[in-house]
Amino acid sequence: MIKVGIIGASGYAGAELYRLLLNHKNVEIVAISSQSYAGKMISDLYPSFYGPYDMCLSQDQDVLDKADMIFASLPHGLSEKYAKVCEEQGKKFIDLGADFRLDKESDYQQWYQHDYQYPGLHEKQVYGLSEVNRDLIKKATIIGNPGCYPTSITLGLYPLLKNQMQKDEKIIIDSKSGTTGAGKSLSEDTHFPKCNESFHPYKIASHRHTPEIEQELSKMANQDIQVMFTPHLLPVNRGIISTIYVSLKDDVTFDEVYDIYHKTYQDEYFVRVLPKGKVADLKFVQYSNFCDISLHYDERYHQLIVVSTIDNMVKGAAGQAIQNMNLMCGFNELEGLMMIPASF
Known part of the structure; x- marks a missing residue:
């Protein structure tokens, strides 16, 4: 069992990640955060979570303090500082945003108009396309989850x-x-x-x-x-x-x-x-x-x-992030992801 937290759980990808992780037998969701909705219940934003699946949205620091595996579902330019904290504390970090997808800082500067805050972190990043980079993902501590x-x-x-x-x-x-x-x-x-x-x-x-x-x-x-x-x-x-x-x-x-x-x-x-x-x-x-x-x-x-x-919300975001987590933690790669598509 691993303690998991989500920074940015109020967005679509973050909420989808929360939904899928609720069905994962090897994780305990210990904290979820939102800068805009801290103090509110996640069911206030997404009524499908009302009842046994509900949880209070806290501050980002609460996730960093409590979780050993941290997911960040944030706009570009906001994830590096959290990855730095995770590196210092020996925690694993999966970014669903764009901060750890590109190999070259010059590309990031051109397309996202941002510099790297911590260039050294990017030497450790692994591009999380599970089917292609499986062996690298298993050894990684920082994952850049691919775009949809x-x-x-x-x-x-x-x-x-x-x-x-x-x-x-x-x-x-x-x-x-x-x-x-x-x-x-x-x-x-x-x-x-x-x-x-x-x-x-x-x-x-x-x-x-x-x-x-x-x-x-x-x-x-x-x-x-x-x-x-x-x-x-x-x-x-x-x-x-x-x-x-x-x-x-x-x-x-x-x-x-x-x-x-x-x-x-x-x-x-x-x-x-x-x-x-x-x-x-x-x-x-x-x-x-x-x-x-x-x-x-x-x-x-x-x-x-x-x-x-x-x-785009599952294999293109939250599902692939969980697939990467499974590889990083030595879990069954399919765990938490055995959803069958609807037929109609």
Whole structure:
């Protein structure tokens, strides 16, 4: 049993983390915090927690004092100071924000307009894509939990790039996300009259997940990979679906690609490569930690089309964070994550 705390439990990802951890047999949730709602019950914000699942939101320091495993679900620029305290106290730290995702401070400065407060911490960070970095995660004390878009994209491309079956270094990615991906704070785009019965791209060629995507894909391919990434906002609560276009090498067949995907993920419980002819659908991963991948082939252009879908709040945030915790603590990797997606 490990004592767990959540800093930033009032946001969507933090509340989802709390919900999932309640079902984990190896953890005791000892404290949850919120700077804006300290002193309130979490059921005041999310009525589904009323009764036996309720807990008071406290100050951040309460989490640091009581927990041995700390999750931070905060906007970028706020997590480093908590990671520093955890390092000094020998506690494990998982950041669901962006502060520990990028290898280069220059990328963080360019895309997030912040400097590293504690550069030494970043030498210890591990990118928490569980299926790819499992061995590193097991030894880590600081995890940068991947972004939701990058999770769907990197898992969707990993087998192809690892085996260098793509023709060139340029990849086109078209992704769509539910509105929870924008966080709890209301904006013009997520205001109900604007997003309801609407569907539109945003931050075209300028989304902050772009350097994270290119960084991790380049590691997988062992060469520089460039992406043309366009995110869209769907009028649904949760889910991400990424459609990825990649030119194949001339001597690579679709059957070979399909076989490589199956071999790569055959022992990965949370990645499901669908049968040929099936199409991944975000509806059938919602509330689960699954990533569904379907593969399609355009004969005219010898091009692979990958469709990869996840629940942005689970595999794209809280679920993957728990999967990483399980690896760090030596628990069963599936513990607390055995949710079956709804069928309708």
